[in-house]
Amino acid sequence: MKELEDTLLSELANQDPELSLVDNVPLIETLNTAKAKSVEIGKSLEVAEVTRTDINNNRENYKNVAWRGSILFFAIQGLKNIEKMYEYSLGSYMTVFMNALETSRKDNILANRLRIIKEKLTMLVYDFACMGIFESHKLTFSF
Numbered sequence: 590m591k592e593l594e595d596t597l598l599s600e601l602a603n604q605d606p607e608l609s610l611v612d613n614v615p616l617i618e619t620l621n622t623a624k625a626k627s628v629e630i631g632k633s634l635e636v637a638e639v640t641r642t643d644i645n646n647n648r649e650n651y652k653n654v655a656w657r658g659s660i661l662f663f664a665i666q667g668l669k670n671i672e673k674m675y676e677y678s679l680g681s682y683m684t685v686f687m688n689a690l691e692t693s694r695k696d697n698i699l700a701n702r703l704r705i706i707k708e709k710l711t712m713l714v715y716d717f718a719c720m721g722i723f724e725s726h727k728l729t730f731s732f
Contacts, residue, residue, distance in 0.1 A: 590630055593623040650699060657707045658686055661714040664730070668718065671726055677718075689713045 600616045611617075662682050668675035693709035696702040719727050 590623075590626060593619065593626055597623055650703065654703055654706050654710070658710060661711065665714065665718045668722060668726070668730060671729060672723070675722060675726075677721075681717075682714075685713050685717045686710065 597616070597619050600613070600619055604613060604616065662679070665675075665677045665682065668677070689710035690706060692713075693702075693706045696705060715731070718730055722730060
């Protein structure tokens with residue numbers, strides 16, 4: 590758009606004073622091109638706004654799943670306070686998290702889908718943590 594405006598201003602500045610604006614074909618073509626681009630950019634901005642709104646709505650819907658995920662991550666991170674050998678990396682946790690998203694049962698109703706994901710994530714994180722901790726610490730972790 591900036592380039593078209595610059596071209597338009599350049600053609601207006603270099604306009605032959607004896608030539609009428611109506612008779613200046615390159616100027617009229619530039620104006621038509623600028624108008625078409627302006628309409629195209631306006632439509633693109635409207636689509637971008639709708640897309641942004643959809644992304645924000647989806648982000649808000651999945652916020653509870655992310656919240657549960659962060660709580661579970663810090664719960665397994667807190668295990669090192671019980672025993673120093675209990676160390677879990679973010680990378681290994683992300684593998685469990687992504688596995689929960691991929692393996693959880695699909696549902697067309699978003700509220701049900703989110704509930705299913707949270708339940709699956711909770712079970713997978715619990716199983717993941719319990720796989721690597723002493724039997725005597727499992728009850729503490731469950732609490």
